[in-house]
Amino acid sequence: DAEITQSPRHKITETGRQVTLACHQTWNHNNMFWYRQDLGHGLRLIHYSYGVQDTNKGEVSDGYSVSRSNTEDLPLTLESAASSQTSVYFCASSESGTWDTQYFGPGTRLTVL
Amino acid sequence: SQQGEEDPQALSIQEGENATMNCSYKTSINNLQWYRQNSGRGLVHLILIRSNEREKHSGRLRVTLDTSKKSSSLLITASRAADTASYFCATDRGGKLIFGQGTELSVKP
Numbered sequence: 001d002a003e004i005t006q007s008p009r010h011k012i013t014e015t016g017r018q019v020t021l022a023c024h025q026t027w028n029h030n031n032m033f034w035y036r037q038d039l040g041h042g043l044r045l046i047h048y049s050y051g052v053q054d055t056n057k058g059e060v061s062d063g064y065s066v067s068r069s070n071t072e073d074l075p076l077t078l079e080s081a082a083s084s085q086t087s088v089y090f091c092a093s094s095e096s097g098t099w100d101t102q103y104f105g106p107g108t109r110l111t112v113l
Numbered sequence: 114s115q116q117g118e119e120d121p122q123a124l125s126i127q128e129g130e131n132a133t134m135n136c137s138y139k140t141s142i143n144n145l146q147w148y149r150q151n152s153g154r155g156l157v158h159l160i161l162i163r164s165n166e167r168e169k170h171s172g173r174l175r176v177t178l179d180t181s182k183k184s185s186s187l188l189i190t191a192s193r194a195a196d197t198a199s200y201f202c203a204t205d206r207g208g209k210l211i212f213g214q215g216t217e218l219s220v221k222p
Contacts, residue, residue: 035212042201042214043156058209090155099143099205104155 002027006091006105014113019078021108023091031094032074033102034058034066036087043090049074081112117145117202117213125219132189134216136202137182143205145178145185150199150215159187159200192220 004025013019025032034046045058047066055066063085065077078085088109092102120135136145144163148156162169162178162185169176175188189196199215 033210040214043212045209045211048209092156097208099208099210101146101158101161102156102210104157106155107153 004091004093004103004105006089006108008108009106010109012111012113013081015081015083017081019081019110021076021078021089021091021110023074023076023105024072025091025093025103025105026072027093027095027103028071029093029095029103030071031096031100032068033092033094034064034074034076035090035092036060036085037090037107038087046076046089047074078110081110083112086110086112117204117211119200119202119213119216121216122214123217123219125221126192128192128194128220128222130192130220132192132196132218132220134187134200134218136185136187136213138185138202138204139183140206141180145176146203146210147174147176147185147187148201148203148212150201152198156201189218192218194220194222196220 007022030051033048035043044060049055049068088107090107091105094100094102117136117138146161147159150156160171173190178185197220199217201212201215203210203212
């Protein structure tokens with residue numbers, strides 16, 4: 001069965017370190033998204049991609065970057081982790097337009113000390 | 114900024130009762146979606162209603178959309194303890210899905 005996976009599921013890191021969160025989908029979807037979820041803010045879009053070599057900034061993109069070298073993967077990199085980036089991160093994908101149903105991964109809980 | 118806002122923020126009911134959650138949004142939409150999130154899990158798509166639809170059903174779920182009032186409601190009938198979760202509405206804006214902050218539903222056995 002097609003699925004979307006994230007790794008690691010839990011990560012503790014220190015302020016200033018570079019961290020990369022992995023997202024891998026086997027749906028063969030063109031569109032992939034990264035969100036962060038915090039109490040009081042719901043889900044907020046960090047970056048998204050409509051296809052290979054395409055990346056776009058979302059509403060909270062500062063301090064984050066993504067790259068799309070193939071259809072299946074969209075890794076999220078925190079260039080220099082900050083305590084404000086402690087959050088739960090979700091990756092999602094969709095088949096066609098961004099208004100289409102999105103399929104979510106299980107999430108990565110990141111703690112920045 | 115959030116496009117959709119759910120109401121209430123939290124809802125506690127007994128098993129067998131109906132649960133109604135509301136979502137209001139600010140700008141015109143092409144469609145509105147509802148998602149469920151169980152504790153510690155990712156979101157799961159429940160239902161999508163297009164702007165030219167007024168009501169849609171899926172099993173025990175009933176969704177209505179009133180574009181004149183910019184609002185939607187999600188009704189879960191004959192609730193079960195397994196329905197305990199957070200429920201989010203999502204609307205499309207600028208080619209992206211914007212999620213509300215969610216309604217936390219607790220169904221007591």
